[in-house]
Amino acid sequence: MSHPESEILALMAMGESVASPEERAHIEDCPGCREELSRLRHAVDVGRATIDVGELDTPAPIVWTRIADELQLSDEVRTDAAAAASATTEAPARPEPGPAPVADTATRRSRRGGGRRPVFRAQWILAAAVVLVLGVGAGTWAVVRQLAPTPVAQAALDAFPDHPGASGTAVVDRDSDGADTVTVTLNAPNDPNGYREVWLITADATALVSLGVLDGDEGTFTIPSGVDLNRYVLVDISDEPVDGDPTHSGDSIVRGQLSFG
Structure with a gap:
């Protein structure tokens, strides 16, 4: 099956039982989904840990x-979220705690019947915090993927006769x-x-460019902007x-020799 929606993972991170048995089985077998769920849970833990730290900045409506x-x-849902955010902004200072009142049965029933919407609001705000911390939305992940470097070519490096057993x-x-x-x-x-030393060499070995000294067993080198990898195909x-x-x-x-695609 396909990967679960990011919103499903976000709600699971908050402790909600929203995933189907098939989705849970997929998550258990999918390293990527497990890693994303772990990061979301960490974000939720961080968000919950800051609840009692005091006054926090209120995000702008945008x-x-x-x-x-x-x-x-x-x-x-947008209306609920906006109302919850407005209530958070306009709420008066919290009074000093006093003795807890004893609610009668009718009051308790009323609270149970009407309590679902505030809980949902709180969950939505927490989900929004997760989005802000980790970029859960599919579009945000797409932007991250676009900004991340993309592999465009690779090569297996074979040993020369004077260096038997070498590879790379x-x-x-x-x-971007x-x-x-x-x-x-x-x-x-x-x-x-x-x-x-690391070099790029043309296929006919008539030109070469030094990229720098390899310190250790691995290194990353910037390829000069004027070097055409369609010509300099040998590493x-x-x-x-x-x-x-x-x-x-x-x-x-x-x-x-570099292989593209």
């Missing part, structure tokens, strides 16, 4: 409007501004003679002597 738009809430990987990520980075990993059993990691010569030593440890 905040509730945007949340309602994000969750595609009905007009009735390369993954090119592109951010179109800037590219490449993350390389290297597994080389032999210590380098000097230092290891190379070399063993460089400390001799002050900026050119490639000719001693490649691993190399591989």
